[in-house]
Amino acid sequence: MQRCDAWLMVSMPNAEFAEIGSSILGSSSPPVEVSLGKTLNPKLPWMLCISLCITCVIMKRLKNQYDKISPAAGVQTRTALSSTTVQSTEAPPSSKQSDRLRGQDIMVESDRELSSMAQALWDNDVNRLQPGKDYRISLQGKAGEMAMNDDNDGAGFPLFTFVDENIFKKETFLAFISLLDNYVSDTGEPEIVTPEEEAENHKFLDSLVQTPTMKIAHKYLVEKHLSPENEKDFKKQLYRIWFELYARKGSSRPDSSGFEHVFVGETRGGRTVIGFHNWIQLYLQEKLGHIDYKGYSVNANSPQPDENKHIMALQFSWKNGIKPKGSIFIGVSPEFEFALYTLCFLSSPNEHVKVQFSLYDVEIVCHHYNQKHIGTTYPMLVRYQNPTH
Structure with missing residues (x-):
């Protein structure tokens, strides 16, 4: 054994x-x-x-x-542990669920903070026009399907029936309008910035940073360590975001910029309008006969537009191209849009930022290009708030 x-x-x-x-x-x-x-x-x-x-x-x-x-x-x-396991009727959230919940909390807090900033920008937009007084629009009918023919045209008359052009004599408006003829609208055609055009860009930024809205935005961005405190360096940052050229999809050479796409508008293939989210450019082009307003746009989840409100979605044709659906602020100053869009671009990692201000619940769409430039940005109206709140 x-x-x-x-x-x-x-x-x-x-x-x-x-x-x-x-x-x-x-x-x-x-x-x-x-x-x-x-x-x-x-x-x-x-x-x-x-x-x-x-x-x-x-x-x-x-x-x-x-x-x-x-x-x-x-x-x-x-x-x-066994006792706890037996007594518990619900499994604890997984790590992925916990991360998602924490992310939602962060996003909600970020949106809430940006809403507060948007309200501050709105309250200090001293150059904003008043609907019915400084300008009037005619919504007319709902836009039809995407087409160039008049059968689907929901509007027989221009969108703008009156604009007090004295507002265009103000410094930021005047500097902004001087930039609108500096671009070739066709994507794929390389942009060439002349010294005169570059000087106009800088002049616009010089006027911009002196406005109350842009000062508020700059102060916030400095506090968040997102922008340099020095004004000269801040303007360099704004220039990079908005005016530096880059090659849009399908092009091998620099043919676009954030400013051109958002505020001037571009055409692709001669048949499609892309960008073009600014009311001043829309008004001036319509006045010249280059814009054919085709009606307002709504879907099942969006409210009916209001002629006395500052946001709307619409359809129009421009330079033989069609913009099936565009969304714009109306009557706001250039500095308000620049400040709000820059805040969203630098402050939020999300390309859809929900903000609340004045009478509006708005989703700011802000697509980044290589994390350095704005690809596009525009407002989407979610709903009108109760004015008693």
Whole structure:
């Protein structure tokens, strides 16, 4: 008879570790008792005895280390965990769910903070026009399907029926309008910026940073460490975001910029209008006969437009191209749009930013281009707020 007593001068930490021995020996083997002074089945080979003993020693040491780390570990801890598991009726959220919930909290907080900033910009937009007084529009009918023919035209008359052009004599408006004829509208055609045009860009930014709205935006961005405090460096940042040229999709040469796309408008393939989200450019082009307003646009989730409100979605044709649906602010100053869009571009990682201000719930769409430039940005009206709130 071969005995294993010499190798079994250890005892198992508790009954749970004894299961290891059973798994090593197999379910068909007789029960194994491992305690001081006991012997294993004499038929077991020596190597198996040695393996089991080594396993016991390792498990014993692991338990001792575990007890040092967590004195309350062991049966009591496992019992408490088991009790908690039994009593709990809902599984805790997974790590992915927790991350998503935390992300939602961050997004909600970010949107809330940007809403507060949007309201401050709105309240300080001293150059904003008043509907019915400084300008009037005629919504007429709802736009039809995307087409160039007049059968689907929901509007027989221009959108703007009156604009007090004295507002265009103000510094930011005057500097803004001087930029609108500096671009080739066709994508794929490289843009060439002359020294005179570059000087006009800088003159516009010089006037912009002196306005109350842009000062508010700059102060906020500095506090968030998103913009330099120095005004000269801040203007360089604005120039990069809005005026530096880049190659839009399908082009191998720089043919676009954030400013051109958003405020001037572009055409693709001669048949589609892209960008063009500014009311001043819309008014001036309509006045020249280059714009054919085709009606307002709504969907199942958007409210009916209002001639006395400052946001609308519409359809129009321009330079033989069609804009199936565009969305614009109406009557606001250039500095308000620049400040709001720049805030969203620099402050939020999301390309759809929900903000609330004045009477509006708005989603600001802001697509980045290589994280350096604005690809496009525009407002989408979600709903009108109750004016009593």
